[in-house]
Amino acid sequence: MPDVHTHEPDDHDNAYSGLLVNDAHWAFGTDFEDPLAGVDTTTVPSTVDPHVLAQYCLMLGDDALIASQRISQWCSNAPDLEEDIALANIALDLLGQARLLLARAAAADPTVVPVLPADSPVPDEDRLAFFRDDKQFRNVRLVEVPNGDFAETIARILMLSTWRLAIMERLRTSTDAVLAAVAAKGAKELAYHRDFAGRWFVTLAHGTDESRRRLTEALAGLWPLWTELTETHPVEAAAAAAGVGVDPATVADDVDVVFEQVLAAAGMDRPAARPLAGVQNRKGRDGLHTEALSPLLAEMQVVARAHPRGTW
Amino acid sequence: MSETTAAATATLERARAVAASVVDPELPMLTLADLGVLREVDVTDGAVTVSITPTYSGCPAMATMRDDLVRSLRDNGFDRVQVRIALHPAWTTDWITPEGKAALAAAGISPPGAAPRHEGPVALALTPTRRSVRCPRCASPQVELTSEFGSTACKAMYRCSTCLEPFDHVKEI
Numbered sequence: 001m002p003d004v005h006t007h008e009p010d011d012h013d014n015a016y017s018g019l020l021v022n023d024a025h026w027a028f029g030t031d032f033e034d035p036l037a038g039v040d041t042t043t044v045p046s047t048v049d050p051h052v053l054a055q056y057c058l059m060l061g062d063d064a065l066i067a068s069q070r071i072s073q074w075c076s077n078a079p080d081l082e083e084d085i086a087l088a089n090i091a092l093d094l095l096g097q098a099r100l101l102l103a104r105a106a107a108a109d110p111t112v113v114p115v116l117p118a119d120s121p122v123p124d125e126d127r128l129a130f131f132r133d134d135k136q137f138r139n140v141r142l143v144e145v146p147n148g149d150f151a152e153t154i155a156r157i158l159m160l161s162t163w164r165l166a167i168m169e170r171l172r173t174s175t176d177a178v179l180a181a182v183a184a185k186g187a188k189e190l191a192y193h194r195d196f197a198g199r200w201f202v203t204l205a206h207g208t209d210e211s212r213r214r215l216t217e218a219l220a221g222l223w224p225l226w227t228e229l230t231e232t233h234p235v236e237a238a239a240a241a242a243g244v245g246v247d248p249a250t251v252a253d254d255v256d257v258v259f260e261q262v263l264a265a266a267g268m269d270r271p272a273a274r275p276l277a278g279v280q281n282r283k284g285r286d287g288l289h290t291e292a293l294s295p296l297l298a299e300m301q302v303v304a305r306a307h308p309r310g311t312w
Numbered sequence: 313m314s315e316t317t318a319a320a321t322a323t324l325e326r327a328r329a330v331a332a333s334v335v336d337p338e339l340p341m342l343t344l345a346d347l348g349v350l351r352e353v354d355v356t357d358g359a360v361t362v363s364i365t366p367t368y369s370g371c372p373a374m375a376t377m378r379d380d381l382v383r384s385l386r387d388n389g390f391d392r393v394q395v396r397i398a399l400h401p402a403w404t405t406d407w408i409t410p411e412g413k414a415a416l417a418a419a420g421i422s423p424p425g426a427a428p429r430h431e432g433p434v435a436l437a438l439t440p441t442r443r444s445v446r447c448p449r450c451a452s453p454q455v456e457l458t459s460e461f462g463s464t465a466c467k468a469m470y471r472c473s474t475c476l477e478p479f480d481h482v483k484e485i
Contacts, residue, residue, distance in 0.1 A: 036397065082469065086461035093465065096370025100399070169433055181399035185369050188402065188485045191434045192460055198438050258436050265438050 036100065036178065041107035045175040048242035053176060054109035055138065056239035058128070059285060060167070061101030062139035065129055066293070067160055068094035069300050070147055079150055086196055090157065093189040100182045102128045107178075121310045130304035134294050135287040141276070142225040144284070144293040151204055151211065152218035158197035159222060162258045163229045165190040166251035175243040198262050205266030216268065224276040230255070233285040320355070327360050328353045330388045337376040338464050341419040344377060348407025351398045359392035360385055365403045368465040405466075405484050420448045422470065422481035441483075447472035448479055 044050050072091040078084035106113045106124035113124045114131040122130070143160060147153050168190060171183035204211040230252045232240075239245025263270060282288035331353045332345035344350040344364065352363040362381050366374055378395040385393045405424035408416075413423035422445050440457045447455055452474035460483065462469045467480040 036399070082459035082461075085463070085469075086459055089461040089465055092370040092372070093368055094370070096366070096368060100369060165434065177400070181402070182369070185366075185399065185402040187434070189368060192483075192485075195437045195441075196460055198436055199440070202438055254433055261436055262438070 036103050036107065041104065041178055043177065044108055045242065045244055047175065048239065048244045050109045051111075052235060052238045052242065053244055054105040054112045055235045056245045057101045057105035057108065057179070058112065059138040059233070059235065061098045061105060061128075062137045063143055063160070063164070064094040064101065065098035066137065066139045066296065067143040068092070068098060069296055070143060071153070071157070073147055074153065083150075087153070090193050090196070093186075093193070097182065097186045097189070098129070099125050100178075104176075104178050104182070116308050120308050122304070122308060126304065130301045131308070134289050134297055137284075137287065137289065137293065137297075139284055139289075140225070140228045141284040141290050142222065142229065144296060145222070145225070145290060146292055148218060148221070149214055151214040152222065154197050154200045154204065155215065155218040155222050157193060158201050158262065159226060159229070161190050161193040161197060162255045163248070163251065165194055166254045166258075167246050167248065170246045170251065174245065179244060194258070198258075201262055202265045205268055215266075219268070220271040220273055223271040223273040227275040228283050228285070235285070323358075324353070324355045326388070327355050327385065327390055330384050330390070331360075331362050331381055334377070334380050334384050337373045337380065339416070339419075339421070341415045341421075342408075342412050344381070346409045346412030346415060348405075348409065348412070349377070349403060355390075358390070359394065360390045361394045361396060363396045363398040365398045367403050371465065403485075405482060408482070416482060417448050420479060421467070422446070422448050422479055424482040424484045427484045443481070443484075445470060445481055447475060447477070449477050450475040 044053060068091045071087050071094070074084065074087040075091075076084065078087055102125035103123075106128060110124075112128070114127045116122055116127060116131065142156060145156075165187060168183040168187040172180055172187065174180040174183065201215065204215040206212070230248050232247050232249045236245055236247055240247035240250075259270065278286070279288050331350060332343055334344050334350075336342045336344055336347050336349070339347065347367070349364050349367060350362070351365050352361075354361045362385075364374070364377055364381070374397070381395055382393045404427045406427045408424065416423040425443055425445075441460070444453070445455050446453050447470075450472060452472055454473040455470050456473055458469040458471050458478065460468045462480050466482055466485075468483040469478060470481050471478045
């Protein structure tokens with residue numbers, strides 16, 4: 001058996017050895033040419049229009065990307081170290097899901113990918129993340145609104161992960177092999193996210209008067225954004241009809257059961273707030289967002305946009 | 313068995329042994345084979361193809377694993393190496409070998425128990441996951457969960473109520 005510790009020097013001991021290999025490594029992705037390297041992305045089920053598959057992947061990918069960016073703003077700001085690490089882990093899982101889904105969108109329909117200078121090394125999924133404007137993002141508005149306090153973040157993670165877990169569980173049988181694999185993996189992660197948020201939700205509800213007041217306000221404030229997740233967008237309907245996607249209306253009952261379970265344990269009622277209207281019925285899935293998205297994107301995209309060739 | 317076939321088999325076995333001996337960058341007491349992320353090693357006309365699978369979707373160690381595999385194989389005379397990602401089937405802690413679990417415990421990290429299996433929708437768990445975890449330092453079963461999330465995506469944090477030391481547990485997925 002060869003001794004693996006014979007490499008001199010050990011790269012893991014020297015932070016600079018990785019840095020000096022390739023600057024683009026740090027600017028864009030993890031230097032894997034393709035996060036789906038070796039996964040067969042050339043096959044798109046014959047039942048689906050590749051553009052529909054790409055749009056559907058953008059929706060699920062953008063939900064994860066924007067949620068990840070928001071949640072990672074807690075890094076070094078959470079109430080204690082354990083929650084700081086937990087939130088960072090959740091953000092990382094979502095970022096991983098986003099990367100795979102955006103890469104899948106690009107492989108299914110290359111026309112969705114922003115065009116950059118010919119010599120740009122930026123991979124497709126990073127082009128989608130860093131070089132689209134707010135109106136091109138397809139995430140629901142729930143994931144983009146500001147973090148608020150810890151109670152608001154917990155309420156939001158509970159809402160998002162409950163819905164997303166139910167979607168991913170069904171997506172495991174997608175006729176698109178890549179989506180099915182991403183979903184099978186993502187479902188395991190989301191189960192942890194949902195449990196984390198559910199436990200904190202109940203803890204805050206039974207904590208102090210102040211924590212309960214804040215949690216009640218947080219849920220009431222976010223609830224108008226809930227229906228946007230379960231109402232069927234034409235792209236979701238087309239993806240579901242083709243067997244590659246899930247109609248979110250079909251998960252409404254399952255997620256209701258989970259909410260009832262959490263609210264019962266918390267001794268709280270479901271808010272009665274009315275859904276937040278769109279503009280001429282256009283909402284997040286149509287690229288119509290709240291004013292919170294643009295500043296988030298500006299912060300997330302500024303470095304990539306300043307260096308589209310990945311060099312400085 | 314013909315001489316050529318025997319030589320090809322020997323080459324494949326050697327490539328497998330080299331790939332299997334590469335260690336995980338974040339859990340260096342484990343080889344990629346022990347961790348269960350090394351899925352397949354194939355040699356065709358002298359070119360090696362290695363398939364690895366991520367532990368978590370956002371696993372930041374994939375590129376390092378790839379680089380380490382390529383370097384180790386090159387050091388051992390395999391010049392053409394390709395590393396591919398296999399997303400399916402999704403990694404489970406059940407793939408960590410008994411040797412891997414022993415190595416984790418020896419390094420002070422509590423190894424995972426059997427991964428949960430679900431029939432139908434995953435049930436919500438509003439109380440901490442019950443695991444039969446022992447302190448890897450003093451073997452006490454009196455331990456408490458500090459957080460389901462730890463220093464890497466695959467670990468939870470515990471504290472021993474007997475010796476009071478904190479420790480990591482590789483959580484079951």
